Amino acid sequence: MQLSRRGILAAALVAGAAGVAAPALAAKMKPAGAKGAEAKGASFLLRGVTLETGYRREGGEVIGTETAKASVLVRGGKIAAILPADAPAPMGVAVRDAKGMLLLPSFRDMHIHLDKTFYGGPWVPPRKRTEGIRGQIKLEQTLLPQLLPTLEERAGKLVDLLQSNGTTFARSQCNVDPVVGTKHVELLKHALDSRADGFGHEIVAFPQHGFVSADLIPTMRAAMAAGATHVGGIDPTALDGGMEKSVDAMMQVALDMDKGVDIHLHEPGASGIAAIRRIADTVEREPELRGKVTLSHAFSMMSLPAPEMEDLAARLAALDMSVASTLPFGTRMMPIPILLDKGVKVYTGTDSVEDHWSVFGSGDVLEKAKLACQLYGWSDEYTISQSLKIATGGPTPLDAAGKQVWPKAGDAADMVLVPAACSAEAVARQSPRKAVFHAGNLVSGALDAA
Known part of the structure; x- marks a missing residue:
């Protein structure tokens, strides 16, 4: 099965650059x-x-x-x-x-790839997509080793951009694969630790090239030991060759090493929903995973009829599972209003910011709040105000009743x-x-x- 994010993910507007340094207690x-x-x-x-x-x-x-x-x-x-x-x-x-x-x-940018970016460097001409996600993975096998020596510098410049846009925390997906092993995790952690006074972070060990199919279980465990905070995953049926085996391996590593879970689920339809339900089954059996599992993208939710989506959202909320969405738009839209109505924590992120996946990213999650308003018809003072939670990861100055809750x-x-x-x-x-x-x-x- 071929998948292409181009048909699903939308471009964002380009944002400005970061500020210039000077002594802190001057005029x-x-x-x-x-x-x-x-x-x-x-x-x-x-x-x-x-x-x-x-x-x-x-x-x-x-x-x-x-x-x-x-x-x-x-x-x-x-x-x-x-x-x-x-x-x-x-x-x-x-x-x-x-x-x-x-x-x-x-x-808070809750889904971004700080380790894979051209941002801050010379322009890299984008190449025509072939073979969907699998074609991009093939490209990575030669591209990532070439970019490795400048990973920390490029990630730092991207953090500068995020900060200039008001973001002070990011959950970064970070490649763990047969080509780079755990090197991306080690280098990105070093880069982000050096900026801890000005920027908070979590790191997801992301098996972009496959989890079970690429025989990455030992490498993923090593990535957790190297400082990753979350076990990642990739389309279990479409890319990893077996839903049950892939999901179970991901969840087991998280349990064994007391980590969170954040899985890329691009695959649409029944196979994606089956993966979500198997993940939820595991969380139900293992209560220590509650509040620690995020479904990124989860495009399969777009195919569910409203009553089924409401039931699924209620279950996710009861298990304290969250959804990270880049708010794609097209002929179908993510059921964000249903998720929020049922009490699911919904995060957003800017995903690719000028890399081999997309050259149109802005690094600005406030744009995502505005996009949500446009997509879901949040057009009055109240709903636009409350949409700020899309950018902040939850906090708003006023709660739903209008009571001041921050700061x-x-x-x-x-x-x-x-x-x-x-x-x-x-x-x-x-x-x-x-x-x-x-x-x-x-x-x-x-x-x-x-």
């Missing part, structure tokens, strides 16, 4: 460079931020978003307190001027300043990200001293 607060941030655990008062406080309603309809000015005290990588807008700074604490910009939770004292100081009146405007107008923080460290943009 302007600026990121300290590509691999770092300002002093770890730095304290500062962010004055003059706009926070969402509730929805404005007329009858039962949300007709706007209420906001208020405040100051946010950051200490030790966390939000220490939410203070009045004119609150004095504690002794010895620097004050930075947010200039009335809206404060949002920073974004709160004790939250990680992972946040983004945007020139927007509310979340809905930030999503609809794709507001520029003027300052991006991870654990209180400014990693992109600049702020004036107050």
Whole structure:
């Protein structure tokens, strides 16, 4: 069976580049460079931020978003307190001027391939696809060894791009295959560990060329020992030659090594649904896997009638299984509204960002929130506002009832300043990200001293 992501995955718009470095406590607060941030655990008062406080309603309809000015005290990588807008700074604490910009939770890219990118390097002419995914895998067998010496540099530049777009956490798929073995995992982990003050991460050991069919079980175990946080998988029936054997091997490695699971499921129709149900059966038998299993892409869900999809979504929610979708569009669409309605955690990611799979990636998950609004008819203030969870991986300033739930004292100081009146405007107008923080460290943009 041949599969082609070109017919399913859509291109995103190209986004901007990352900010430039400068000392952290000068007149302007600026990121300290590509691999770092300002002093770890730095304290500062962010004055003059706009926070969402509730929805404005007329009858039962949300007709706007209420906001208020405040100051946010950051200490030790966390939000220490939410203070009045004119609150004095504690002794010895620097004050930075947010200039009335809206404060949002920073974004999370939950499906990206940081190890396989041309981004930051010279243009590589894209080649015509042949033989679908199998043809791309053949190409990788010669391409990846050529790219290996520059993997860390290219991954770092891609992280810079993500940070400039407001993303401070990524779950990266990372090739484990007969050609590169565990080298990608080792190099990517080193690159990301060196940036830990400014960027959080998880690594999925991804058996792109097959799990069981490529005899990769020992290599996958070695990848877990090398620092991967999740066991990956690839289309069990279409590419790995046997659904039961492939799924069971993936789940067993995760159980044996106390890791999460994140499987690429491109294959459509009955075989994809059968794989999802077998994975769910294992989670049901092994409760330690609850909350640790993600289905990436899961295109087979597009073929299910609504009643069957509702039943499946309810089961996934009960087992605390999540879905990572790149929000493809075409003649069929992913049933994201059903998944969300049933309580399934839905993540998004930017997947390929300028590589041999696609040269159109932007590295901007806020675009994915806007795309979700366009695909699913989320066109009013309330639904556009709540779509922000697509970009943040869950957190929104206001919950579904309109209660302010972020930011709160004790939250990680992972946040983004945007020139927007509310979340809905930030999503609809794709507001520029003027300052991006991870654990209180400014990693992109600049702020004036107050």
